[in-house]
Amino acid sequence: MALLTSSPTNMIGLIIFYVIFLGGLMYFMAIRPQKKQQKKLNDLVSSMEIGDFVLTTSGFYGTIIDITDDTVIVEFGNNKNCRIPMQKKAIVEVEKQAL
Incomplete structure (x- = not known):
């Protein structure tokens, strides 16, 4: 009576194939887009003037009045008295000043 069994080397090869496939899928669906977004954010932060x-990440609009290594001072509102220091990574979007 012949039993349908596959050899252990075929099973190991199949498992290795699935591990590589799932690792590649995870890279292209999770890691790569995150790196792309991080690069875009770093370019945005380096272009601030x-x-x-x-x-900001909290939804406030303001104007940059001073920049240091890792912080910026942002002025909010029309009264020009609300100046808050914050980290550069708290900036989500930058609109260049009109010349």
Whole structure:
């Protein structure tokens, strides 16, 4: 009586194939887009200048009045008295000042 069994080497090869396939799928669906988004954010942060109009992660719009290594001072509102220092990574969007 012949039993339908596959050899252990075929099973190991199939398992290795699935592991590589799932690793590649995870890379292209999770890791690669995240790296792309991080690169875009780093480019945005490095292009900031004094006078640029910004949107913060908390949803506030303001104008950059000073920039240091890892922080910016943003001025909010029309009264020019609300100046808040924040980290550069809290900036989501930058609109360049009109020349």
